Amino acid sequence: MSKAKDFLVEIGTEELPPKALQNLASAFLESMRNNLEKELLDYESMKSFATPRRLAIVVRSLETKQRSCETQQKGPPVSIAFNKEGEPTKAALAFAEKCGVTLDEIGRKKTKDGEWLFFSKPEVGKSAEMLVPRIVEKALASLPIPRRMRWGNCGEEFVRPVQWIIMLHGKQVIPTKMFEVISGQKTQGHRVHSVGAIKIASPNAYEKTLKSKGFVIADFTERKNQIINAVNQAAKKVGGKPIADDTLFEEVTGLTEWPVPVTGSFDQGFLTLPKEVIIATLTSHQRYFPIADSVGKLLPRFITLANLNSPEPDRIRYGNERVIHARLADAKFFWEMDQKKPLEKYSETLKKIVYQQDLGTVHDQTNRLVAIAESLARQQEINPDNIIRAARLSKCDLVTGLVGEFPELQGTMGSYYAKISGEEADVAIAIGEQYLPRFSGDALPLSVTGKIIAVADKLNTLAGIFSLGKIPTGNKDPFGLRRAALGIVRILIEGNLELDVNNAINDAMAQQPCAANDGKLDTAPLFNFIMERSKTYFLETHPNFRSDIFDAVRSCQPTSLLDFQARLEAVEKFTKLKEAPHLAAATKRTVNILHKTEYSHSNNEVDRKLFDNESEITLYENLQAAQQDIEPLIQQRAYSDSLLRLAALQTSIDQFFDSVLVMVEDKTIRDNRLALLSQLSIVFRTVADISLLRDIKG
Template sequence: MDNNNVVTSNDFLVEIGTEELPPKTLKTLAGAFTRGIETGLADAGLTYTRAHSYATPRRLAVRVERLAQQTPQKEVLVWGPPAKVAFDTDGKVTKAAEAFARKNGIDAANLVVENDGKADKLVHRASAGGEAAMALVGPIVEAALAALPIAKRMRWGAHRTEFVRPVHWLLMLMGDQVVNAEALGLKAGRDSRGHRFHCDQALTIAKPDDYVEQLRSPGRVLVDFTERQALIRQQVEAAATQVGGTAVIDAALLDEVTALVEWPQALTGQFEQRFLEVPPEALIASMKEHQKYFHLVDAEDQLLPYFIAVANIESRDPAQVIDGNERVIRPRLADAAFFFDTDKKTTLEQRRERLQPIVFQARLGSLYDKTERIETLAAAIAEQIDADVALARRAAQLCKADLVTDMVGEFDKMQGVAGYYYALNDGEPEAVALALKEQYLPKFAGDGLPATTTGTVLALADRIDTLAGIFGIGQKPTGSKDPFGLRRASLAVLRLLVEKQLNLDLAQLLHQAALGYGDNIEDPDSTTSTALDYMLERFRAWYEEAQIPAEVFLAVSAKRLTVPLDIDNRVRAVDRFRQLPEAEALAAANKRVSNILTKQGAGGSRRLQSNLLQEDAEQALAAALAQKGDIVAPLFANGRYTEALESLADLRDPVDRFFDQVMVMAEDPQLRDNRLALLEQLRQLFLEVADISLLAPAKG
């Protein structure tokens, strides 16, 4: 920027006034709108100090502090033809010079010649930039609105304009001036609007600095999403304390409630004590999902007969508002109580037969068939880990029976949870009941795992059955399409096996599951291989999140292992090893050894003959390998890979000496083969854990 050109700045404000925006996407829309404007300003070269994002149910707004009033100016040198081409021998301008003058809008008589460092040439000094921000912000706002992540846009009235909701006003100010611009079919002005009930009128904004406070008073609108959310949390917590409870504030629900109100007022309601006999999860689901209420618990984390609603109005008679909310929630809780009481009259065992006509997958049979397969697989898993086989079988038989209950029909998130309560009511063992509740864990990344062994067994068997079946009919996930949630199921299985320290062979489990489908799967072997490769590939994302480099996983996966717990132990060990001072040199040496042996072929067929070890360096390496072999053998056998690799790190010095002092490819074929045999021993020792040659950096 030219230091002589003083660029002034002003605050900029844009507000899009709409009908009620979708609460679940308001936060996302607000963030995207702000980022879109920031990107547009940056692309235009307009500087500013900070951008503030505002969002309420009826508006998206952005205020930009100290926005430069024009883009930076800079001098641009436009070079023309050489002077000897621009002028003839008499010093008159040539056609080439005239063309250069016309192109740059200057008089040929004013042409200037300068040296560009190589030759004398015509030059024109022009200035670029200096565009007024007032003229640029309108198109920037339009582009930001057009780029918003709106799944389905709508039209309204006779307009052809499309947006997430009908738009009723557009405010755009640069300092105290209205920006001459249009967006979404509206011309920009300086009017906003207050709260729909408390201040349903136009609010004329003099300048951007006034916006937040003027909307607050007299507008009765808290436009700052973060401020509004903090106030809601404070009000809800205070209201809960007044009745001796603690509010359970779910982050997603808090976001949604914040997106539903402009002037929040927390109100405490109550429901009958008798409803507490219903599973609390059902009551919470009804309050949270249907009414957007926060529930309360006591010091023992037991549900209390209260709820907190957040109203969008400061009522003169809060008791009436509370009464209205209580009237709304009572029938829903009564429905849950009715479903619970009705469902208990039929046992899960009796309900299991109703799974017969319900299709799991058109080519893979019914949900009843799935429980049969899960039972067989769960029993096999339980036997391998010394768990109670009878409990695993019983849990598998009943695991999907609650899907045909009225409770789950009304509250789909109660599946598994409802089964837990009904199993207890039926007199089933508590371990079986808990397994029914835990079978869907983990539901998402970072979710908790089953606490019980039977629950873990059931969670594994269910997912492995699904994976084998869907892969068996060629329905591998593609792109964003994963209707059976196989990515999530794969990660869940890996987490269960690794975090529960279950030393199970995934290939064997998948193969057994594939055989359970009988003729529905044509090639169990191919199914096992495809599903296994897909599942183990999910480890990549797992280790990326753990900040473990990809080459570490590749070094282990090169061994084609099929026990996830063993794979994880090796990856953790190799990751520790790569951080040792000796690791880089040993990885490079292993890579060199690998290349030599690959070129010579017949790897592993040579035998080391001690009498042919002539050089001191090769004798020292042979002795070191023999010594280390004895030390690490029991470590390998017990899966203590970290200790083994740390011990092998001591080989760096004898390996370096060997390559410095010994000619591997000796002319004598016996010496050459013996030295190759020594290198094979070195290579195989490390390969017991992983192919650490893959840790060596690629040569540039």
């Protein structure tokens, strides 16, 4: 084994996009790991580093050469390579020539398919110095960069212009050229605190050297944790707690290399603005951290992170306070101007905004939403008045000044303006809840009206885009349709909302312009799309649910997700019964017999007079009794009790298969027995298709 040395690669760039920095670093690390393993270059561990101006990886104990290996070439079968007299045929000689050796050097190998000629050739490992530059190139090329840049005379593309490259194996520079930059061992430190290039003596010294000489905390996680602690301590000093989520902390981490907290304040008069407006102004525009007291009330204070240790922190504070004063003054102006007319009056402006080509304007989209929401309300057998009103006003805030400035406040501002305009509280709340959940793990609508509007809005979006044939493929989902579908699933299940999904899709599709012009649209793709999202949801939120359990239930085509969940829970319990393995095996046997005989289910009448075996009679009678017992249970969705009742059939089913030959020569008797099995198959599909269950241990 060759002597291993630490390896460092650093790609120095102009400022990288802060929101994407962590993803870029993770993807770079994963790709390097995969490519090193693919090239048989052994190493101990690796760690990534990411700052606004660099992506880097240190690989511990990277071998200087590939592992040696053998390449094998498979030749013709021995039966073809040699004739009956044992003489080599043309096939054997051609294979030896292809391998560049004599026939004596060709070996043989026995496989399950017979004995074949094989040739094994040892491969000497290539040096890391030769392989690593190409490995890094591949890793950088595979990064998830939506839009790559070109600069100067460089023919290659990257997320930002590349300024320097370090490639060190031990203390030795690996020479290469990428992005018109020649690799070396010098990096750049902080733009203010560090002057000139900094030499990295070895990969092991990289992180420490950047921190001590370059005033750069290269470790993203360390920098983020330092920011979190600094922000919490600064907020505590002024008697509050920061309002921030992980996304804001990650973005600020991606903006700084040497973070220093600065606490500022703003005019207390701005606290008359809605809380969400102040938070959006501070976080979205400025990446500041708002501060709230112990009961969640906003304080006129904020925390920002300077990217340097200034000798005059008060000047930094004053500059940030001036900026935020102007921002909040703008927000207050929009807030006051938006209230000069009722929310409903903004509806006419929606006619001027195109929603999507071939789907008309936002006003048209709203009309469709109203129709879908009313249909859902009638399915729920509730008064549709507030639902229709909330749907009608739901998009009006899109053309207000504040939402134009802060798009993330759509719905929220509509709720405020609805209250100010004198709308009923239920209507205003529903307008604020219409976009929930916005992301994975987000809160759900609490009001019934809000649930209906949120489901209707997502169905309207899905139906519209599906009607245009723009179904998500691969990782591409520009309209957020997967998120919308999963939102529907969560609202229906976690919000305990009973709804026939298939009927709701039919109603939504019927409202789309394409349906009006060309007739009825195919609703199956959208139904299947939502069901696939429901599968993801169920398998992720219920550890005991398996893919085969989901498939078994889906085969029965329940269209209510609450009904679907009840069936899943019942089948999952059923798989633990001691009778379950026998019943599943018997059901599969039944299905196979019916399938092989291509038996038609159109006539399942069983003639008891044709029975000539006591086991037939017993199974028939027990099956009839079970059918009568489970029918009311199915109506009550008492699926566990239904399956328990079916489990009682195990003995009579086993006895039937042990003592009865189904495929007898007499067609009349054979068809009668097939009819009995057909009835049995149907009964065992009332809750789920038990034959689809796998690996049942009972």
